[in-house]
Amino acid sequence: MDLHILDHRLRVTCISKSGLQRYTHPLIKLIFLRNRTRCKFFSLTETPENYTVVLDEEGFKELQASEHLQVEGSTWLPLNVVSNGNTSSSSQAAGVTKITKSVIAPLAEQHVSVFMLSTYQTDFILVRDQQPRHLQHALHRTLVEEFSIFREERGEFLPVHSQDACDGSQRNGRDAAHATVHPVLVPENQFCVMSLDPETLPAIATTLIDVLFYSSSFKEDASADPERIKFFSFPADLLFTSSSGELWRMVRIGGQPLGFDECGIVAQISQPLAESDISAYYISTFSFDHALVPEEDIESVSEMLQTQRKDIST
Amino acid sequence: MDLHILDHRLRVTCISKSGLQRYTHPLIKLIFLRNRTRCKFFSLTETPENYTVVLDEEGFKELQASEHLQVEGSTWLPLNVVSNGNTSSSSQAAGVTKITKSVIAPLAEQHVSVFMLSTYQTDFILVRDQQPRHLQHALHRTLVEEFSIFREERGEFLPVHSQDACDGSQRNGRDAAHATVHPVLVPENQFCVMSLDPETLPAIATTLIDVLFYSSSFKEDASADPERIKFFSFPADLLFTSSSGELWRMVRIGGQPLGFDECGIVAQISQPLAESDISAYYISTFSFDHALVPEEDIESVSEMLQTQRKDIST
Numbered sequence: 151m152d153l154h155i156l157d158h159r160l161r162v163t164c165i166s167k168s169g170l171q172r173y174t175h176p177l178i179k180l181i182f183l184r185n186r187t188r189c190k191f192f193s194l195t196e197t198p199e200n201y202t203v204v205l206d207e208e209g210f211k212e213l214q215a216s217e218h219l220q221v222e223g224s225t226w227l228p229l230n231v232v233s234n235g236n237t238s239s240s241s242q243a244a245g246v247t248k249i250t251k252s253v254i255a256p257l258a259e260q261h262v263s264v265f266m267l268s269t270y271q272t273d274f275i276l277v278r279d280q281q282p283r284h285l286q287h288a289l290h291r292t293l294v295e296e297f298s299i300f301r302e303e304r305g306e307f308l309p310v311h312s313q314d315a316c317d318g319s320q321r322n323g324r325d326a327a328h329a330t331v332h333p334v335l336v337p338e339n340q341f342c343v344m345s346l347d348p349e350t351l352p353a354i355a356t357t358l359i360d361v362l363f364y365s366s367s368f369k370e371d372a373s374a375d376p377e378r379i380k381f382f383s384f385p386a387d388l389l390f391t392s393s394s395g396e397l398w399r400m401v402r403i404g405g406q407p408l409g410f411d412e413c414g415i416v417a418q419i420s421q422p423l424a425e426s427d428i429s430a431y432y433i434s435t436f437s438f439d440h441a442l443v444p445e446e447d448i449e450s451v452s453e454m455l456q457t458q459r460k461d462i463s464t
Numbered sequence: 465m466d467l468h469i470l471d472h473r474l475r476v477t478c479i480s481k482s483g484l485q486r487y488t489h490p491l492i493k494l495i496f497l498r499n500r501t502r503c504k505f506f507s508l509t510e511t512p513e514n515y516t517v518v519l520d521e522e523g524f525k526e527l528q529a530s531e532h533l534q535v536e537g538s539t540w541l542p543l544n545v546v547s548n549g550n551t552s553s554s555s556q557a558a559g560v561t562k563i564t565k566s567v568i569a570p571l572a573e574q575h576v577s578v579f580m581l582s583t584y585q586t587d588f589i590l591v592r593d594q595q596p597r598h599l600q601h602a603l604h605r606t607l608v609e610e611f612s613i614f615r616e617e618r619g620e621f622l623p624v625h626s627q628d629a630c631d632g633s634q635r636n637g638r639d640a641a642h643a644t645v646h647p648v649l650v651p652e653n654q655f656c657v658m659s660l661d662p663e664t665l666p667a668i669a670t671t672l673i674d675v676l677f678y679s680s681s682f683k684e685d686a687s688a689d690p691e692r693i694k695f696f697s698f699p700a701d702l703l704f705t706s707s708s709g710e711l712w713r714m715v716r717i718g719g720q721p722l723g724f725d726e727c728g729i730v731a732q733i734s735q736p737l738a739e740s741d742i743s744a745y746y747i748s749t750f751s752f753d754h755a756l757v758p759e760e761d762i763e764s765v766s767e768m769l770q771t772q773r774k775d776i777s778t
Contacts, residue, residue, distance in 0.1 A: 175488040179678060182670045186678050356496045356666040364500050
């Protein structure tokens with residue numbers, strides 16, 4: 151398999167529910183009027199808490215600072231696993247499950263905190279751009295066992311040699327082996343995962359604008375109904391797809407907002423899923439992480455994660 | 465002909481160029497998401513100076529007060545001429561020309577200031593809701609000679625009798641007979657007048673959003689090029705139409721902003737046009753008035769208005 155280090159320097163930001171009106175103008179530009187902006191990477195995820203917007207530095211320029219905008223301090227690089235035909239993975243499961251053993255687990259072992267953005271087509275693994283050199287090397291040595299590593303430069307993918315090192319790691323004080331096991335919430339509603347040809351975007355613009363900007367009142371109490379969660383994730387280039395009409399259920403990870411420094415959170419969830427070969431999309435947001443699993447697997451996943459909590463707490 | 469007094473109480477407002485971002489959220493709702501609002505009358509006109517938004521009181525609630533929003537103090541009622549088959553007008557010309565003799569001139573004679581909003585389908589004549597009772601009667605007596613007058617109430621049109629009186633007049637200090645002749649500007653660019661089936665609105669939403677909210681920088685100097693004027697008028701229900709692909713030229717009326725109190729301005733422009741049977745759309749905005757005339761008539765119209773200025777100033 152190939153590991154691509156994409157040519158984007160990303161910022162992770164958060165718009166409060168009450169700030170959405172103020173940011174409607176730049177967000178509509180970033181989502182629907184792509185040729186008005188030089189932004190090449192954009193993702194927006196609505197959760198009951200807030201809106202998480204991940205975007206490159208060109209896109210970030212569109213967002214004026216205000217009390218409604220929080221910005222994580224680092225720049226992040228997206229990594230992307232590309233299976234080149236003769237895949238070494240034996241798993242048929244989709245999403246993060248497929249890359250758990252090869253990427254997620256090694257990153258956790260190297261104490262690299264990751265921010266995951268799954269789409270139907272691919273899973274973006276965001277890692278911090280700046281990290282100590284010795285960790286770059288350790289990380290590179292780990293990943294190079296599984297992958298040919300390429301770095302995107304001006305649209306071309308150039309092979310990365312060991313001394314160039316793969317970016318992406320920041321040692322965290324907390325050891326992955328003794329990671330906190332976070333409480334999980336399993337809301338009752340079902341989710342669709344679907345994709346759109348970017349060409350059809352104009353045709354459904356008013357519907358998407360309605361859902362994104364007008365379907366919830368910001369006065370809504372986020373904690374009103376923990377059984378149902380409003381969740382809408384929208385990457386502009388690579389939209390979700392559903393070939394089969396199947397429905398998905400969510401596991402939300404975290405009782406308190408997770409922050410950005412802890413490593414091993416994705417691995418904690420994706421490893422048991424990978425062992426059972428259960429497909430999963432994994433979407434990090436500013437406050438919490440979210441895994442989507444097939445509806446028929448939600449009970450076993452729920453049980454699995456409960457058992458894991460007990461195992462670690464005893 | 466019938467004169468309908470429509471069941472809308474309208475506000476005339478103005479958003480500054482630099483305030484557009486702030487009002488993008490409510491404006492997109494009012495234009496594209498009609499079932500999210502109870503607003504039934506909406507018109508937006510962009511000029512180099514600002515955005516004029518005319519809307520009913522339900523729509524007005526959507527616009528939060530700010531230093532970027534100016535609101536004219538009165539409530540306005542829209543009048544609408546409906547030709548019921550056996551039209552008494554001998555004119556084949558479209559727009560305001562058709563109603564000059566029957567409505568525009570009598571209103572000017574009664575010293576009623578009007579705010580015009582032409583669309584392809586119809587011409588809305590906005591008059592102030594509150595006016596002295598003796599003027600109501602005078603106005604009614606004048607209009608009743610030409611029209612059967614109906615007032616819309618809960619979707620039905622009820623005949624208006626003389627003692628009920630037609631609303632709409634406010635005597636102005638300045639006499640129509642001695643009205644100021646305002647300087648006119650004839651920009652060089654051509655204009656399209658077109659209509660859209662409301663059903664096709666979603667299909668062109670991104671294009672319209674682009675034109676409305678992203679095509680001009682608010683740093684643009686409004687006076688930069690008086691030869692060309694950016695002008696975009698958008699009523700949500702009754703959109704412009706062009707059956708023939710013909711192009712239109714503009715006459716902008718006013719050197720200084722016209723205000724809302726002077727009467728006879730529309731009559732001053734539309735009377736010579738009516739005499740020559742030249743079609744015209746007439747669109748008032750917060751600062752200036754605008755007449756659109758067929759491209760082939762612009763020179764004679766220009767000349768006509770020059771002669772008129774000289775006649776009055778001598």
